[in-house]
Amino acid sequence: MNIAVIGGGINGLCCAWRMARSGHRVSLYERSGIMRATSSASSKLLHGGLRYLENREFGLVKEALRERSAWLERAPELAHPVSLVIPVYRQGRRRRFTIGIGLFIYDFLAGESALPKSSWLPRQAVLERSPGLDADGLVGGYEFFDGQMDDYQLGLWVAHQAGKSGVSIFENSEIVRVDPQGAITLGSGEIRHFDRVCNVTGPWAVRLLRASGIASPLELDLVRGSHLVLNVPCPQAMLLEVPGERRILFVLPWKGKTLLGTTEVRQLLDDPIECSAEERSYLLAVFRHYWPDAEFDVEQQFSGLRPLIRGHQDPNRTTREYAVTRQGSLISVFGGKWTTAMSLAEKVTDAL
Ligand SMILES: Cc1cc2nc3c(=O)[nH]c(=O)nc-3n(C[C@H](O)[C@H](O)[C@H](O)COP(=O)(O)OP(=O)(O)OC[C@H]3O[C@@H](n4cnc5c(N)ncnc54)[C@H](O)[C@@H]3O)c2cc1C
Structure with a gap:
């Protein structure tokens, strides 16, 4: 078949x-350049999404864990395993037992994975891994593994493979209208004209x-997520509870620096996809809470827009599932x- 794919993410x-x-x-x-939008503004994790277990999204987590392994095998030079620690504090919202059960399920859903299984680290070991981490109320922490990637470069690698398989890529080519006849x-x-349009x-x-006069079978919630890059090394990747909230932030090593993210801010499609002053303060406040004596500068900030299938009021609880719909010869993808x-x-x- 002769197929048009619209979108170079x-x-x-x-x-x-x-x-x-x-x-x-x-x-x-692709209307601009490939991999220039959401797909290069991610947290750079190839992960099952441990926290989606709290929303009981077992199917999604299992699928993502399988795909995590597939990426690590497919492109080992651009994706590698990363050790993540969840420090457990007496004053935290999630108890040690709850996190332990979650990781047990995560390991179970991962099946025969090449990545090590999760394990408990005593308090001292957590502090040694992350010097300067707030020790007040720290009980210990869980270590588990996910994948980390260079999202932009890995996307370019996929584009290269696609090109070798015969795909013609047209950049700076906006599509202003599609129709169900192809x-x-x-x-x-x-x-x-094509046999199918995606x-x-x-x-x-x-x-x-909508611009094509076609009713959309699904609606999207657009939720901005911002990251900061701090000019200091990150000795240990961590998942941290935002004090007083259920939300989780990532602190990750990134090209010798520290990647800190992310936020969840609903916005409209025409609003700028940029880190606001409030998001920056929010991220820095969490970082300073956990590393009160750290000295650093913010070197870079970037934002992306999550396309979430409309569901829950709270973006944190909205599904990361995707849906594929078909209207005649037109196939549309939502979420993912x-x-x-x-x-x-x-x-x-x-x-x-
Ligand atoms: C802050 C944040 C962190 C995330 N972290 C992770 C993570 O760590 N791990 C993970 O698995 N997922 C993560 N995600 C989710 C993931 O990044 C996205 O789901 C994924 O990148 C979406 O890819 P896409 O190709 O659908 O969209 P995009 O990457 O946005 O690509 C869509 C493309 O379509 C083009 N386009 C739009 N309209 C037209 C048109 N009319 N004609 C031609 N081209 C057009 C755009 O220019 C764009 O390049 C994160 C998302 C965000 C926002």
Whole structure:
């Protein structure tokens, strides 16, 4: 079949690559440059999403854990295992027992993974791993493993593989209209015809349908997440409870520096996708809470827009699941995580 994929984020690139491997002729259209939007503004984790277990999303976590392993095998030079510690404090909202059960389930859902299983670390070991960490009320911590990647470079690697499989990639090519008969309209007004058109435009999926006069089968909640890069090394990756909240922040080693994120702020599609002063203060307050004596500067900040299928009032509890819908020859993707991009591509290929 002759297929158009619209969107050059990780989901569009994986779809294009997967379809080309099945023998389809694929053209991918990206309105700016590939991997320039949400997919390069992630927390850079290939993970099952431990905290989604609290929302009982066992299916999603299991799928993501399988995909985590697949990425680590597929591109070992751009993705590697990372040790993460969850420090447990007496004053924390989650008890040691609850976290232990969660990690037991996480390990179980991971099945035969090459990554080590989680284990308990005594208080002193946690403090040795992260000098300067607030010791007040610290009981110890759990260590577990996930994958870490260079999201931008890994996406370019996928694009390279897609190209080798025959995908034609058109950058700076905005699609202004799609239709269920398989036609797409470029910004220049030129119309091209395909057997199938895949709308994989992430946060912009509903907008493209509306601009085309097509009712969207699903709605998206757009939730901005911001990160800061601090100019100090991060000796140990950690998952930290935001004091007084159930939210979790990541503190991760990133190219010799510290990556700190993330936030959850609902916004409209036309609002700027930028870290606000409030988000910056929020992130820094949490970091200073845990490392009160740390000296550092903020070197960089970046933000992305999560395309979440509309559901829960609280973005923290909204599902990270994705959905693939079909209207005639038009297939649309809603939601999804970086980690699950390849299994999403599998489902979109099935939907062809
Ligand atoms: C703060 C944050 C942290 C995250 N952390 C993680 C994580 O650690 N691990 C994980 O697994 N997931 C994570 N995610 C989720 C993950 O990053 C996203 O789900 C994923 O990147 C979405 O990819 P996408 O290809 O669907 O969208 P995008 O990457 O946004 O790609 C869509 C593309 O479509 C293009 N486009 C839009 N409209 C048009 C048009 N009309 N014509 C042509 N092109 C168009 C856009 O320019 C864009 O390049 C995170 C998300 C956020 C926001």
